[in-house]
Every structure is written in structure tokens, then in C-alpha cells.
Amino acid sequence: xxxxxxxxxxxxxTFDTPSGPLEAVxxxxxxxxxxxxxxVVGESGSGKSVSFLATMxxxxxxARVTGSVLLAGEQLIGASAKxxxxxxxxxLSMIFQDPLSALNPVHRIxxxxxxxxxxxxxxxxxxxxxxxxxxxxxxxxxxxxxxxxQYPHEFSGGMRxxxxxxxxxxxxxKVLIADEPxxxxxxxxxxxxxxxxxxxxxxxxxxxxxxxxxxxxxxxxADRVNVMYAGRNVEQGTIESLFDHPSHPYxxxxxxxxxxxxxxxxxxxxxxxxxxxxxxxxxxxxxRCEYAADICKGEMPPLVGFGDLQTACVxxxxxxxxxxxx
Amino acid sequence: xxxxxxTVLSPRQMAFRRFVSHKAAVASCIIIGLLTLFIVLAPLTAxxxxxxxxxxxxxxxxxxxxxxxxxxxxxxxxxxSRLIYGVRVSLLIGLASAIISVTLGALVGAVAxxxxxxxxxxxxxVTDLFLAFPFLVTLLVVRNVLGALPWLRPITGDMxxxxxxxxxxxxxxxxxVARIVRGQVLSLKEREFVEAARAVGASRRYxxxxxxxxxxxxxxxxxxxxxVVGAIIGESTLAFFGYGPQxxxxxxxxxxxVGAAKGAVQTGYWWLxxxxxxxxxxxxxxxxxIGDALRDATDPRLDRGV
Amino acid sequence: xFRYILRRVAWSIPTLLIVTFLVYLALRIxxxxxxxxxxxxxxxxxxxxxxYIDVNGLDPNFVxxxxxxxxxxxxxxxxxxxxxxxEVWPALKDAMANTLRLGSAATVVGIFFGLIxxxxxxxxxxxxxxxxxxxSAFVGISIPPFISAIMFQLLFAVYWQKWFGESLFPTxxxxxxxxxxxxxFLMLKFMxxxxxxxxxxxxxxxxRYMRSSLLDVLNSDYMRTARSKGISERRVLIKHGMRNALIxxxxxxxxxxxxxxxxxxxxxxxxxxxxxxxxxxxxxGEGDFPLLMPWMVVIVASVLFFNLIADISYAWLDPRIRLx
Ligand SMILES: Nc1ncnc2c1ncn2[C@@H]1O[C@H](COP(=O)(O)OP(=O)(O)OP(=O)(O)O)[C@@H](O)[C@H]1O
Ligand code: SF4
Ligand SMILES: [Mg+2]
Numbered sequence: 001x002x003x004x005x006x007x008x009x010x011x012x013x014t015f016d017t018p019s020g021p022l023e024a025v026x027x028x029x030x031x032x033x034x035x036x037x038x039x040v041v042g043e044s045g046s047g048k049s050v051s052f053l054a055t056m057x058x059x060x061x062x063a064r065v066t067g068s069v070l071l072a073g074e075q076l077i078g079a080s081a082k083x084x085x086x087x088x089x090x091x092l093s094m095i096f097q098d099p100l101s102a103l104n105p106v107h108r109i110x111x112x113x114x115x116x117x118x119x120x121x122x123x124x125x126x127x128x129x130x131x132x133x134x135x136x137x138x139x140x141x142x143x144x145x146x147x148x149x150q151y152p153h154e155f156s157g158g159m160r161x162x163x164x165x166x167x168x169x170x171x172x173x174k175v176l177i178a179d180e181p182x183x184x185x186x187x188x189x190x191x192x193x194x195x196x197x198x199x200x201x202x203x204x205x206x207x208x209x210x211x212x213x214x215x216x217x218x219x220x221x222a223d224r225v226n227v228m229y230a231g232r233n234v235e236q237g238t239i240e241s242l243f244d245h246p247s248h249p250y251x252x253x254x255x256x257x258x259x260x261x262x263x264x265x266x267x268x269x270x271x272x273x274x275x276x277x278x279x280x281x282x283x284x285x286x287x288r289c290e291y292a293a294d295i296c297k298g299e300m301p302p303l304v305g306f307g308d309l310q311t312a313c314v315x316x317x318x319x320x321x322x323x324x325x326x
Numbered sequence: 327x328x329x330x331x332x333t334v335l336s337p338r339q340m341a342f343r344r345f346v347s348h349k350a351a352v353a354s355c356i357i358i359g360l361l362t363l364f365i366v367l368a369p370l371t372a373x374x375x376x377x378x379x380x381x382x383x384x385x386x387x388x389x390x391x392x393x394x395x396x397x398x399x400x401x402x403x404x405x406x407s408r409l410i411y412g413v414r415v416s417l418l419i420g421l422a423s424a425i426i427s428v429t430l431g432a433l434v435g436a437v438a439x440x441x442x443x444x445x446x447x448x449x450x451x452v453t454d455l456f457l458a459f460p461f462l463v464t465l466l467v468v469r470n471v472l473g474a475l476p477w478l479r480p481i482t483g484d485m486x487x488x489x490x491x492x493x494x495x496x497x498x499x500x501x502x503v504a505r506i507v508r509g510q511v512l513s514l515k516e517r518e519f520v521e522a523a524r525a526v527g528a529s530r531r532y533x534x535x536x537x538x539x540x541x542x543x544x545x546x547x548x549x550x551x552x553x554v555v556g557a558i559i560g561e562s563t564l565a566f567f568g569y570g571p572q573x574x575x576x577x578x579x580x581x582x583x584v585g586a587a588k589g590a591v592q593t594g595y596w597w598l599x600x601x602x603x604x605x606x607x608x609x610x611x612x613x614x615x616i617g618d619a620l621r622d623a624t625d626p627r628l629d630r631g632v
Numbered sequence: 633x634f635r636y637i638l639r640r641v642a643w644s645i646p647t648l649l650i651v652t653f654l655v656y657l658a659l660r661i662x663x664x665x666x667x668x669x670x671x672x673x674x675x676x677x678x679x680x681x682x683x684y685i686d687v688n689g690l691d692p693n694f695v696x697x698x699x700x701x702x703x704x705x706x707x708x709x710x711x712x713x714x715x716x717x718x719e720v721w722p723a724l725k726d727a728m729a730n731t732l733r734l735g736s737a738a739t740v741v742g743i744f745f746g747l748i749x750x751x752x753x754x755x756x757x758x759x760x761x762x763x764x765x766x767x768s769a770f771v772g773i774s775i776p777p778f779i780s781a782i783m784f785q786l787l788f789a790v791y792w793q794k795w796f797g798e799s800l801f802p803t804x805x806x807x808x809x810x811x812x813x814x815x816x817f818l819m820l821k822f823m824x825x826x827x828x829x830x831x832x833x834x835x836x837x838x839x840r841y842m843r844s845s846l847l848d849v850l851n852s853d854y855m856r857t858a859r860s861k862g863i864s865e866r867r868v869l870i871k872h873g874m875r876n877a878l879i880x881x882x883x884x885x886x887x888x889x890x891x892x893x894x895x896x897x898x899x900x901x902x903x904x905x906x907x908x909x910x911x912x913x914x915x916x917g918e919g920d921f922p923l924l925m926p927w928m929v930v931i932v933a934s935v936l937f938f939n940l941i942a943d944i945s946y947a948w949l950d951p952r953i954r955l956x
Contacts, residue, residue, distance in 0.1 A: 081865070087862065106949065471661050588902075594791075603779045606776070
């Protein structure tokens with residue numbers, strides 16, 4: 001296996017809200033290896049975005065973050081603001097869900113890219129502009145020279161997301177975090193954006209973390225998957241093993257709710273995601289799990305190796321074998 | 327780590343919480359409440375009548391003392407008692423004209439926002455122009471015009487009456503309100519329940535009165551508080567320059583009392599300037615704080631965090 | 633751009649005509665210029681009155697009268713004032729110069745400190761500094777200018793003199809009585825209090841605009857993108873935050889010219905500062921139509937002018953706005 005570029009251990013994030021402390025992330029462990037594409041799935045509110053915003057050091061000051069995040073061996077939790085600034089955009093970059101609002105409306109596209117370049121590389125303004133045009137070309141924007149001089153409002157949503165990707169990869173980072181990069185876009189555009197991300201990953205060997213709701217997308221592009229529920233990761237493994245024999249009941253539920261050829265009836269998971277102000281004790285999934293037993297309400301189950309998967313379910317060994325979703 | 331109070335709050339409860347967390351607004355509510363009590367109970371709280379002298383002459387320009395807590399004016403009347411009666415008139419002017427202007431403004435704003443098109447264009451042009459013009463100039467000119475139209479006399483009363491001032495500010499304040507309500511209606515118009523109502527063929531009037539206005543209660547309340555302040559300050563500004571209600575029958579208003587301050591500056595009768603001004607500032611500040619807290623509390627944009 | 637400005641200027645002419653017509657109507661109904669003339673010149677001959685009516689365009693027919701007034705106004709045949717039969721232009725010119733001086737001093741001081749205060753408040757929302765600035769701004773907008781004017785006079789002039797034997801700042805006029813020639817220091821001293829009164833209002837208003845606008849911007853996605861580039865917080869704020877935050881402030885500024893002029897009128901009156909405000913209140917009180925109309929034209933024109941300036945700077949700040 002390739003070297004690990006990003007190692008997250010026991011990450012916790014708590015927000016102080018008017019209704020009391022809200023622990024959005026409750027002990028996440030996760031590894032990303034060089035050059036791989038890791039998918040992260042989970043329902044809305046499961047803490048996907050918050051985990052990686054914490055990694056980037058982009059959470060508001062009233063968020064309390066503890067645990068350990070090692071990026072190429074460098075500890076990011078508790079790092080100084082200056083240290084984080086040097087990491088952000090150089091080793092680690094992130095693209096966000098809504099391309100329409102992610103770009104500054106009053107600056108030219110080219111300038112927004114070269115700003116990223118010049119903040120980490122010793123480039124002349126002219127070289128940075130030239131490189132910015134190259135980057136636009138790489139992410140598949142036609143007539144990049146002219147487009148660089150335009151403003152965001154002159155670009156379509158898909159085109160803007162390409163620009164955001166161009167900014168993110170400008171300094172050839174080790175890890176690129178893509179937080180639902182296609183959710184806000186049309187279906188046809190979605191596929192194009194995914195292609196751009198895959199191309200970038202192959203060309204530069206960037207490790208990519210792809211956060212999404214869409215297991216179909218994961219199945220197509222990811223090497224490994226990490227499933228999150230209520231601020232914890234409940235299962236992880238390679239794409240093949242996870243789709244072939246998911247072990248955690250939540251993963252099974254997610255897969256069973258996926259539309260597949262030859263199967264008419266979808267089986268959505270019943271119930272609602274828990275209120276994170278007051279999450280259920282023990283395995284947070286027990287309020288909705290069809291295999292739940294008393295023992296599930298006791299302690300939070302840790303991730304343990306289970307075959308070729310890592311699963312956080314106390315009853316994993318006793319459960320009936322799941323059908324295959326390959 | 328305690329995890330009590332985890333129940334999900336309704337929007338109204340959230341709004342109430344946000345309002346209460348604005349400490350200055352809560353204090354302001356108490357101040358305004360006390361003030362209201364004071365002026366409602368004026369016969370008990372005031373120590374002298376509006377026009378009564380504290381003692382036989384010489385009684386003019388007495389400094390504050392036991393007999394007259396805040397001193398006396400040029401003809402020996404008690405400033406403290408006159409302030410109570412003055413605030414009574416001023417609050418009445420503020421509230422009554424604010425209600426007129428908010429009603430007018432809410433209707434115009436709702437119709438303009440809902441219908442859009444030419445009507446909206448013209449309304450907004452006119453309000454823009456009025457708002458851009460120096461307020462005091464427009465106020466004085468419109469005041470004279472209203473006073474000069476004989477057929478308006480039955481509504482407005484005499485130019486120096488309190489009623490005239492109420493009508494004047496009522497006609498004046500609606501423009502700001504119309505803008506706010508229009509903005510709110512424009513954003514509500516696109517929301518599902520309005521679309522749904524339209525889809526089932528509800529009439530315009532029904533949609534405006536049943537959906538749009540009730541859902542604009544927040545902004546309208548905010549506009550109401552700011553209109554009250556606007557009218558109270560406006561009245562005292564007019565009175566200060568001698569265009570306010572006249573002190574017939576010894577009736578007084580905050581504006582008349584503050585207006586007397588002009589003379590006090592030269593002569594050094596500081597209490598005549600300081601106390602009425604202080605009361606005016608406290609009232610304006612309190613109502614402004616309440617309006618600000620109302621806005622914070624009812625603005626859905628702030629639903630998350632802090 | 634140039635064509636846009638030309639077109640806007642061309643458009644402002646009909647606007648100016650309509651608004652001045654409304655003003656003409658309002659003044660004729662509200663102040664009855666003929667009656668004011670007779671009141672001030674009780675022994676004027678019938679011929680004199682007819683002449684006054686003629687040069688001022690005070691015909692019984694409002695429309696005809698307006699155009700007569702307009703013709704005289706445009707050709708420079710400005711009638712003399714009712715009171716004292718003074719020429720109007722010199723008086724108006726002096727008033728304009730004085731007000732421009734006071735107004736621009738107050739506006740520059742006010743906007744500068746207002747924007748700084750707003751930024752400081754928005755940077756740490758809810759913090760001590762924010763609460764202090766926000767509360768002060770609230771007190772500022774809750775104090776009508778005539779009250780702060782009186783309080784300053786009372787404190788810095790009347791009582792200062794009582795306590796220290798000499799007042800700190802003069803309270804009226806531009807120069808001491810009998811002074812001739814130009815004296816910058818003296819002038820600044822006379823302007824200090826009125827400037828302060830107007831500036832306080834502007835600081836209070838603009839710090840609040842700036843605060844809320846910057847808060848909106850700080851919460852926006854592109855600020856997060858900027859931060860994710862690893863550039864310094866200062867650069868994030870200045871390069872990405874400020875320009876966006878100024879856009880709504882500039883639009884509001886256009887609507888605010890009126891309230892600034894309103895504040896000036898009140899302040900000038902209290903400090904007997906011989907500017908547009910004092911000019912207006914005096915001539916309005918006497919119903920002096922020949923003095924009032926040109927004043928109104930100047931005010932309407934400057935409202936339109938500042939609107940245009942605001943639109944241009946708006947387009948300059950925001951590339952999404954196209955002036956065509
Ligand atoms: N700034 C914040 N302040 C308070 N709570 C927050 C904040 N940001 C996120 N949360 C809370 O943290 C929890 C996790 O949110 P997060 O955005 O990570 O979910 P997610 O898994 O990314 O969901 P989605 O798929 O909808 O993006 C949610 O309950 C959310 O309400
Ligand atoms: S621990 Fe229990 S409740 Fe949780 S997933 Fe496993 S079986 Fe279900
Ligand atoms: Mg998310």
C-alpha cells in the first residue's frame with residue numbers, strides 16, 4: 001500500500017450553540033493514501049463537511065476541535081495560524097458545494113487563480129497569469145486566455161466549478177478535498193466535473209477525498225469508501241468489499257435504498273437522522289437499526305477489523321450475511 | 327457536558343429567545359413600560375398641573391429643589407410635571423402617526439411588491455425621490471401645503487393642533503415602510519405556499535391579506551417601532567424650529583419643552599435644556615433598541631448560530 | 633461609460649423640470665408668495681405688485697406661471713428677494729460655499745471614522761468592541777442633531793466660559809463679528825462644533841451600514857474560498873471583503889444625501905452658520921419666494937448629481953453592474 005498522506009485520529013468538533021453544546025464530530029478515524037480517491041458518504045448532518053473543514057482549519061472560532069490530524073507527518077490540530085496558512089492551498093485544498101457563490105464576484109477569474117499561485121510560490125505576476133491560463137486549460141475551459149479576463153458572473157455553474165478546481169489544484173496539493181462538488185449542478189454537468197476531478201487525480205497523483213450523498217458516484221470513481229453516521233465513521237473499506245458484503249446495518253440500508261437495475265422496490269432507511277444536540281447513547285444508529293439490541297445502547301462501538309472491512313457495530317459478527325450489491 | 331434543552335424550538339420561540347437575549351432591548355422595554363405607567367397615571371405622578379405655578383411669584387427659573395425636582399420654567403411651572411404631560415402627548419403623536427403610516431406603507435408596499443410592473447416602478451421612484459430629498463425641507467413644505475388646503479381642514483384640524491401633526495407624520499412615514507414590506511413580499515412571492523395559493527386560484531386580495539401581510543409581521547413591527555421614533559423626533563424638531571403644535575390651553579409636548587432649550591443655552595438655565603433632551607434621548611434610544619432586537623429576532627437569516 | 637453619463641445627465645433634465653414644477657406648486661400653495669410680498673411691503677403700489685407677480689411667474693394659471701418663472705430663471709433674470717430687495721445669486725453663492733465646506737468636512741470625517749468603526753465591530757461580532765461600537769452608534773442615531781448641537785454649545789461655550797473663563801469653541805458664525813479676510817485657523821475653530829454635530833450622525837449611520845454589510849460578506853462562501861488559499865487574514869479581509877462590503881454601502885449613500893443635508897440645515901441654524909440651511913429657514917419663514925426657488929433648484933440638482941455619482945461608483949465597484 002502507498003504511503004499515508006492524511007491520517008485523522010479521534011477527531012472531535014463541538015459547537016457552542018444557543019441551545020447548548022453541539023458535538024458534530026465525535027471521534028472520527030480516517031486515512032488517505034497518496035494518489036487514492038476516498039469517498040465519504042453519509043446522510044445530511046452526519047458531520048462530513050465539519051470533519052474536513054476542521055482538517056483545513058476553516059471552522060469558525062467558536063468550534064472546539066480536538067484529536068489529531070497528520071498531513072504528510074505534520075500535526076495540524078493546534079498548529080499556529082501561520083503554519084495552517086502555509087499548509088492550506090499548498091498541501092491541502094478544498095472545493096465546495098456551491099460554485100455560484102464560491103468565487104469572489106468582483107475579481108477576475110485569472111486573478112483569483114494567480115492569487116493562489118503567488119501566495120505559495122515565488123512567481124512573477126506575468127508567470128502566474130500564464131500558469132493560470134494553463135490551469136484553466138487543464139480543467140477544460142475553452143479559450144482560457146480570454147476567459148481568464150472575465151468575471152465569475154460571466155461563467156455558468158459548471159464552468160465556475162471548473163475554475164474552483166483549477167484554483168484548488170494550482171499548487172499541486174497532496175490532498176484535494178471535494179465537498180459535494182456536483183450537488184448543485186445539472187446531471188450532465190455533474191459527470192463532466194467528476195471526469196475533471198479524475199483526470200486531475202491521474203495526471204498529478206493527487207489524493208482526493210470526495211464527499212457525497214450519492215453512492216452511485218462513489219461506486220464509479222472511488223477506490224475506498226468511508227461511511228459516516230451521527231459524527232462518527234461506522235464503516236470503511238475498499239469499494240469492492242463494501243459493495244460486495246457490507247457489514248454495518250447502516251451501510252446495508254444505504255445500499256438497499258440505491259436504485260439498481262432488475263430491482264423495482266427501493267428500501268429507504270426508516271426514521272430520521274438523530275438530533276446532534278442530544279444524540280442517542282451507544283451506537284447512535286440503534287434508534288433506526290433493525291438488528292438493535294440492548295447491548296447497542298451501552299458503549300459507542302469502535303471501528304474494528306471485520307474481514308477486509310472496518311466496522312463499528314457490536315453485533316457485526318452475529319448478523320446474517322448481507323446480499324451483494326455489486 | 328450537559329445536554330438538556332435539546333427539544334427543537336418553534337420559530338416563534340426562537341424569535342422570543344433571540345429578543346430576550348438582547349439585554350439592552352429588555353431594559354428598554356422596562357423603561358418604556360415604566361414611562362407608560364407614569365404618563366397613564368399622570369394625575370397621580372405629576373406634582374402640579376400643566377399650567378400650575380409651583381409657588382406665588384417670584385417663581386420663574388427656579389433651580390431644581392425639593393419643591394420642584396427639575397426646576398421651573400420662565401413662568402414658574404414645574405418642569406417635572408410638564409415633562410410627564412409632554413411625554414404623554416409625544417408618545418400619542420408617535421404611536422398614532424406610526425400606525426397610520428405603517429398601515430399605509432404596508433398596503434402600498436404589499437401591492438407594489440405583489441403586482442410588480444409599472445405600479446411598482448412608479449411607487450418606488452416616488453419614494454426614492456422623497457427619501458433622497460432633505461427630510462426637514464419636505465416636511466416643512468408639505469406641512470404648509472396641507473395647512474393651506476381648506477378642504478383638508480376637517481381631517482387635519484388646525485395647523486397648530488396635535489391632530490395636524492399626527493396626520494402630517496402619518497402621511498410622511500409610509501415610504502420607508504413601503505420599501506421594507508415590498509422587499510419582504512418580493513421574496514415571499516416566490517415561496518411555495520404563495521405559489522400554491524395562486525395555483526388554486528386564490529384572489530389577489532386574499533393572497534395579500536392572508537399570506538403576504540401575516541408573513542411580513544416581523545418587518546412591519548420593526549418598521550412600526552422606527553416610525554414611532556421618527557415621529558417623536560420629527561415633532562420635537564418641528565417644535566424646536568417653531569413649526570410644531572402650539573401650546574394652546576397650556577398643553578405641552580416633548581417638542582415644545584425641548585424647544586424652550588434654545589433660549590436656555592444663552593441664559594444658562596441648564597435644567598430647561600438638559601432634562602427634556604435627556605428624556606427625548608432615552609425614549610428614542612429605548613424604542614430604537616426594541617426595534618433592533620425585533621429585527622434580529624424576526625430575521626430568518628440569523629437562524630443559525632450566535 | 634461616457635455615453636451612460638451623458639444619457640443620465642440628459643435624463644436628469646426632465647426630472648429636474650418635473651420636480652421643480654412640483655416644488656413651484658407646493659411653494660405657491662403652501663407659502664402664498666403674493667401675500668408674503670404684501671405683508672412685507674404693505675405700502676407697495678399696485679404697479680409694483682404687478683411687476684413682482686410678473687417677474688416671478690406668479691400667474692393665476694400655475695402652468696403658465698411656472699414656464700414664465702422657468703424662462704426668467706434660465707435666462708438669468710432672477711427677481712430680487714422680497715425682503716430688502718437683495719440680489720439672490722450672491723447670497724446663494726455664499727451660502728453654497730459655506731455649506732460645501734461644512735458638509736464636506738463633516739462627510740469626510742464621518743465616513744472615514746464610520747467605516748473604520750463598522751469594520752472593527754464586524755471583525756469580532758458579539759465581542760466587547762462590537763457591543764461598544766454598536767451601542768455608541770445606537771446612541772448616536774437616537775440623538776437628534778439639534779439636541780447634540782445644544783448640548784455642545786452648553787458644554788463647550790456657555791459652561792466652559794463659566795468654569796474656565798473663556799469658551800473653548802465659538803458657537804456662531806464663520807468668523808468673529810467684524811473680521812475680514814481669510815484665516816484658516818479661525819475658520820476651523822468656528823467650524824469645529826457644527827462639523828462634529830453632523831459628523832456624529834454620519835459616523836453612527838455608516839458604522840452600522842458597514843458592520844452589517846461586512847458581516848454578510850464575512851459569512852459568504854467566497855471568503856471561505858479565499859481563506860482556503862492560505863493567504864493572510866489581512867489580505868482576505870482587504871482584497872476580498874472590503875470591496876464587496878462597500879457595494880451596498882455605496883448604494884445607501886446615494887439615498888443619504890438628503891439626510892445629511894437635513895442635518896446640515898438644523899445644525900447651521902443652531903450655530904447661526906451662514907450656509908444653505910440658515911438661508912432656507914430664513915427665507916422659508918418669510919415666504920420669500922424669489923429666494924426659495926433657486927435654493928430648491930440647487931438642492932434637487934445636487935440630489936440628482938449625487939445619485940449619479942453613487943451609480944457610477946457602484947458600477948465601478950461591482951463588475952456585475954453594467955452601465956449601458
Ligand atoms: N457553524 C456551525 N455552527 C453550529 N452547528 C453547525 C455548524 N456547522 C455545522 N453544524 C452542525 O454540525 C452537524 C454536521 O454538519 P455537516 O455540515 O458536517 O453535515 P454534512 O454531513 O456535511 O451534511 P450535508 O450532507 O447536508 O452537507 C449538523 O448538525 C450541523 O447542524
Ligand atoms: S451496534 Fe447495534 S444498533 Fe448499532 S448498527 Fe450494530 S446492531 Fe445496529
Ligand atoms: Mg456538507
